[in-house]
Amino acid sequence: MTTLTAEHPAATPSSRQSHVLADAVTMLRRNLLHIVRYPGLTIFVIGGPVVFLLLFVFVLGGTLGAGLPGVDPAAGREAYLAYVMPGILAVTIAGTGGGAATTVSMDMTEGITARFRTMAISRAAVLAGHVLGxxxxxxxxxxxVLGVGLLVGFRPSAGPGEWxxxxxxVALISFAVSWISVALGMNAKSVETxxxxxTLLVLLPFLGSGFVPTGSMPQWMQWFAEYQPFTPVVExxxxLLLGTPLGWSPALAIGWSVVITVVGYAWSLAIYERKSIR
Structure with a gap:
């Protein structure tokens, strides 16, 4: 008796979808176990932004905060903590990309992905497990990281709807970063690479409005700073958290997230398919 799977040509659309979902849950469970067994990556992902937060607020915050428009110099540090917190959250999200790229690259170089390709497992589900995890x-x-911010004095004014x-x-841009990171990891020739x-993603919040207003940057840099993916996310x-004007930022943030997700998904699947026929 033949078992229908997500890759079986006789599978109906509904059965194919159910198998893809079941395979994705299995792959997600595998990646969550990997995160639990190797907590060093998670600690690094959290530790870096916390260090940045403490450094920028308690070492540079007084000076940087006093330079923000309309801020009383005496309240510079508190004002800068409120300003920089969304940027720190963006750095946190971008920093998780290294873990996704590393784990998928390890699977590729150690032959685990090749083994999956010989099994009746949806190819999209194998990648989705990395992305969802x-x-x-x-x-x-x-x-x-937000909890640490609250401990050191961050006081958002958001209501339940804004939260x-x-x-x-956060979930949308994290999903997008995960897909593009998986693609980068699959395309890399080594785990180290x-x-x-x-890491290039981590630089984007620094080159946007995450840490200083884009208006304070040189004219030639302002256009990139204002329209690169992480600036609308930060804004x-x-x-939402502090009640500053939103403008077109939510639409741009969602748009960038969708574009990055589609590019990352298509690129990842293309690499997977190409390496499957070797």
């Missing part, structure tokens, strides 16, 4: 890790990291919307933005490539989180 990393997305959950990113959300957990954001919650912990829910902020959570949605894979772990370094997503959306800042508006």
């Amino acid at each position: 990393n997305t959950l890790q990113a959300i957990l990291a954001v919650v912990i 829910l919307a902020a959570f949605g933005i 894979a772990s370094n490539l997503p 959306t989180l800042r508006g």
